Amino acid sequence: MEYVKGKPYFTDCNSRIKQYPYLNDDKYCDILIIGGGIDGAIANYYLSQKYDVVLVDKGRLGFGCTSCATALLEYQLDDFASDLKPYMSEKEICLAYKMGLSAIDKISGFIEQYGNKCEFNLRPTFLFSNSIFSKQKMKDEYDFRIKNGFICDYFDESNNPFPFAIKSGIFASNGGCEFNPYLFEKMMIENAKNQDNIFENTCIKEIDKSHLGFTVSTNYGEKIYCKKILIATGFNWEILKTKDLCERFITYSVVTKPLENFSWYHSALIHDATTPYHYFRLLPDSRIIFGGEDTLYKGDGIKEKLSEKKYKKLEKDLKNLFQDRQDIQIDYKFCGCFGATNNNMGLIGESKFDDDILLFISCGANGIINAMKGVEALDDIWQHKDNELIDIFSPKRKNL
Ligand SMILES: Cc1cc2nc3c(=O)[nH]c(=O)nc-3n(C[C@H](O)[C@H](O)[C@H](O)COP(=O)(O)OP(=O)(O)OC[C@H]3O[C@@H](n4cnc5c(N)ncnc54)[C@H](O)[C@@H]3O)c2cc1C
CATH class of the missing domain: 3.30.9.10 (D-Amino Acid Oxidase, subunit A, domain 2)
Incomplete structure (x- = not known):
């Protein structure tokens, strides 16, 4: 399904930029981030400083909704x-x-x-x-x-x-x-600690869970074994088999x-x-x-x-x-x-599907602002620390 149409200005002007390989082997990690738009890139930059993180995107990094963000950050x-x-x-x-x-x-x-x-x-x-x-x-x-x-x-x-x-x-x-949202996304990606764990053109097809953790399968059959999953797929929720976030x-x-x-x-x-x-x-x-x-x-x-x-x-x-x-x-x-959402805040935190599947979906006109701060709430959830942003971002909150 399409989520972007037309000729987005930012990617059209800056398309010749470093590309990352596709995944062609199995991987083990603490956290798998699915989606390498600006949200996934922000999460990857900050979380890879502390955790063993793999980031995958089914297409080219930054060519989703990120490519059309007007980038008024208010x-x-x-x-x-x-x-x-x-x-x-x-x-x-x-x-x-x-x-x-x-x-x-x-x-x-x-x-x-x-x-x-x-x-x-x-x-x-x-x-x-x-x-x-x-x-x-x-x-x-x-x-x-x-x-x-x-x-x-x-x-x-x-x-x-x-x-x-x-x-x-x-x-x-x-x-x-x-x-420029596309160039900022690139800065986040290229300055992240996990350069060998970033993959483009790698689509996640299936998520399975056992007592050992998650086994995640790509379109070509490679497996990623991880403890936690961060859904940063923008407004495309096919992987969660739901329509109503x-x-x-x-x-x-x-x-x-x-x-x-x-x-x-x-x-x-x-x-x-x-x-x-x-x-x-x-x-x-x-x-x-x-x-x-x-x-x-x-x-x-x-x-x-x-x-x-x-x-x-x-x-x-x-x-x-x-x-x-x-x-x-x-x-x-x-x-x-x-x-x-009704309170203009993103969906960031533990999902209703599984406590180890977290959403990292920025919403509203201030999506990018949400992501910059929301990543702090995520880290505090994992460290069992209080953070006043956890409740206003929670995907389980009432009145969504
Ligand atoms: C026209 C427009 C103007 C906007 N203006 C502003 C603004 O002024 N200020 C602001 O803050 N926000 C603005 N936004 C919102 C902003 O664009 C979004 O908040 C932000 O781009 C969302 O980024 P994302 O990374 O979540 O999504 P995306 O950029 O869409 O990235 C999601 C990525 O997930 C990947 N993916 C999806 N499914 C899978 C899968 N199964 N396996 C692997 N990868 C997968 C996709 O390929 C994609 O690259 C605007 C949005 C639009 C459309």
């Missing part, structure tokens, strides 16, 4: 704090925001250690709406953040520094960062051709909260990556006709936003699947 969540209250306490919502800020620091630290080989930049975030109906909600969100110590400014028509119309908005100067959506993106003399206020990462919402940012060569127009994914592939309709709508909305630019031309169109 501390704010998909929903306003007021919408999250049925699913999380105020303390948990603040914890999720703080987790986002901490993930941004962690990404910065990683880049400082290995060098900036992935177009990383710290960026402010701007959440806005041009609808009069969202004005009160935006003000409430701003008050919530100020009350809880998050630094931000409130903008409206009277002080709007952006080149498009707004009715209300929240600008967080320390709110985010951006990178959480709701899945397709989100659509367009990338413009480079625009001359073009930028906006502090090159902020922008999220238009009006329904249907849009998210966008600038790429290093002055292109705009612009996404949204989500549709429910029913597990039956991505429909070509619907995708084309959504790309046209994105192009129209983008041109409407920047009406004084006559030179906006679309260069790339692509879409991919993502998972969504």
